[in-house]
Amino acid sequence: MQTRLRHSEDGGTSCARAAMRLLRIFRQEQGFALIAALGMLLVLGVAGTTVVYYSSTNTRSSSRSAADTTAFQLAEAGIAEAMSVLSNPVNNPMSTTLLPERTSPYAGGTVTWSGTLSQETATWSLTSTGSVTNPTGAGTVQRRLAATATVVPHYTETQENGAWDYVFVTGTGQICDMTLSANFTWDSNLYVMGNLCLGNGARITGGELVVRQRLDLGTSTTTVGTSLAPLAKAQIGSGCQYANQHWHPDASHPTHAFCSSVDNVWASQLDQNPPVIPPPVPEWDTWYQNAIPGPSYPCTYSSGTPPAFDNNTTRDFNGSIAGEFDLTPVTGYSCRVGPASAPIGEITWDPSQNPKKLTIRGTIYIDGSVVVSGPGPYEYDGHGTLYLSGTFRVAGGKMCTRVSGSDCDYAGWNPNSEMMTIVAGGNLLAGGIESVSLASGARYQGAIYSAYQMELAANAKHEGPLVAPSLQLGAGAVTDPWNVVGTVPTGTPGETPQYSDVSPPKDYSG
Numbered sequence: 001m002q003t004r005l006r007h008s009e010d011g012g013t014s015c016a017r018a019a020m021r022l023l024r025i026f027r028q029e030q031g032f033a034l035i036a037a038l039g040m041l042l043v044l045g046v047a048g049t050t051v052v053y054y055s056s057t058n059t060r061s062s063s064r065s066a067a068d069t070t071a072f073q074l075a076e077a078g079i080a081e082a083m084s085v086l087s088n089p090v091n092n093p094m095s096t097t098l099l100p101e102r103t104s105p106y107a108g109g110t111v112t113w114s115g116t117l118s119q120e121t122a123t124w125s126l127t128s129t130g131s132v133t134n135p136t137g138a139g140t141v142q143r144r145l146a147a148t149a150t151v152v153p154h155y156t157e158t159q160e161n162g163a164w165d166y167v168f169v170t171g172t173g174q175i176c177d178m179t180l181s182a183n184f185t186w187d188s189n190l191y192v193m194g195n196l197c198l199g200n201g202a203r204i205t206g207g208e209l210v211v212r213q214r215l216d217l218g219t220s221t222t223t224v225g226t227s228l229a230p231l232a233k234a235q236i237g238s239g240c241q242y243a244n245q246h247w248h249p250d251a252s253h254p255t256h257a258f259c260s261s262v263d264n265v266w267a268s269q270l271d272q273n274p275p276v277i278p279p280p281v282p283e284w285d286t287w288y289q290n291a292i293p294g295p296s297y298p299c300t301y302s303s304g305t306p307p308a309f310d311n312n313t314t315r316d317f318n319g320s321i322a323g324e325f326d327l328t329p330v331t332g333y334s335c336r337v338g339p340a341s342a343p344i345g346e347i348t349w350d351p352s353q354n355p356k357k358l359t360i361r362g363t364i365y366i367d368g369s370v371v372v373s374g375p376g377p378y379e380y381d382g383h384g385t386l387y388l389s390g391t392f393r394v395a396g397g398k399m400c401t402r403v404s405g406s407d408c409d410y411a412g413w414n415p416n417s418e419m420m421t422i423v424a425g426g427n428l429l430a431g432g433i434e435s436v437s438l439a440s441g442a443r444y445q446g447a448i449y450s451a452y453q454m455e456l457a458a459n460a461k462h463e464g465p466l467v468a469p470s471l472q473l474g475a476g477a478v479t480d481p482w483n484v485v486g487t488v489p490t491g492t493p494g495e496t497p498q499y500s501d502v503s504p505p506k507d508y509s510g
Helices: 002-087 284-290
Strands: 102-106 109-118 123-133 140-152 156-158 167-169 178-180 190-192 196-198 208-211 215-217 231-236 240-242 267-271 301-304 324-326 333-337 345-350 357-366 369-372 378-381 383-388 392-394 398-400 419-424 434-438 443-445 447-450 453-456 461-463 466-468 471-473 478-480 487-489 506-509
Touching (some): 002 109, 002 140, 284 357, 369 383, 383 487, 419 487, 434 447, 447 453, 453 466
Parallel strands (some): 167 190, 167 466, 190 208, 208 231, 231 267, 324 369, 357 378, 357 383, 369 392, 378 398, 383 419, 392 434, 398 443, 434 453, 447 466, 453 471, 461 478
Antiparallel strands (some): 102 109, 109 123, 140 506, 333 345, 345 357
């Protein structure tokens, strides 16, 4: 009985001890859980802070990246603005003052852009810097962009003024604004704004004839076309007079209403509706300022003794340079603006070639007079317009686009392939009444504008369109017909002034 009781008491004690151990273990587990919980809270706190940090950093990075992109786009816009200035047809892209530094405002920022020109290489160096407010508040975000653009020469343009299809006589107000003297033969396109008179035996045998006012056929031996070979077209505005008879159309002579074969006028198309073509007007001041080479654009390369283009800063009537510049001297010369491979403008004389050769490209202005000396034949190459404040004289020589033997190749010339236009504004020749003179036996192929009278002396020959208020034609002088003119040299009077082109920008950096 006592033994069982002792065992019972021992068992109770053992149970108590086990319970105490479990309690201690439980309490130990509670401490561990708290520590684990605190550790977890710490980890989560750090993770949360990291998330917030990286989220904030990414937001700032994204804003900075967007600002950088905007700045780059603004820099591109600055290059585009520079190109719009260079490509504007009213601007001469060879002017070094076209692109001073300037700043343009845009939504989101500004762009500062400018350009510098090398006239020797005809290349623009463009720079543009886009600026945007930094979203972090630290100053501005900037992107700089650089590029180059090349000036491309423009030598020709499509003919706009139909006067360059004719020998175009602008004078009006005289009984005879143009006269073909006795026995003179004419066979190229002729446009007379006033009255045309044909002397005894004078004949018009070819080309198209336009007379805005009256046609006077002096005698029965005077003819316009023939019954077997009529002109392609004759358009006479105010009628005819034949062999000193009455003018008609005339209400008192209803059966003789208009020029016809009765008046020795034959044409496949014969009517009283001449086309109204405005006489070309030279852009004197425009080209004085913009011709290359010229008073404002001296040679970037020269050799020998090229022409002096001016001796002051003013375009002078009859020119500021005394005497005549010899276009074809014994020794050679050259003046060029831009690279040799693609000059913006050039005039070069090379007497070492056979035939001796003049090269002309672009529009050139000499504030003076020019003479073609020596016998020739000389050949010129290129499309170009030569403006002269003074006069132009061919002193018995031969200036051709193509040479055949000892003369010009008249049948082989295509004015759309090569043509030089002479624009002479002075009146120093023939005692102060002429701008252009081809001396006896002289030859010239090309276009001519003469502000005052033009003379073709005895046996002189000209092939090509010309414009003058009047023509003085010597015995045996010839105006040879030419092919249809579709393109003319840039600078030709009556055409819209066109300067050089500019290539798209390239060689980007930044």
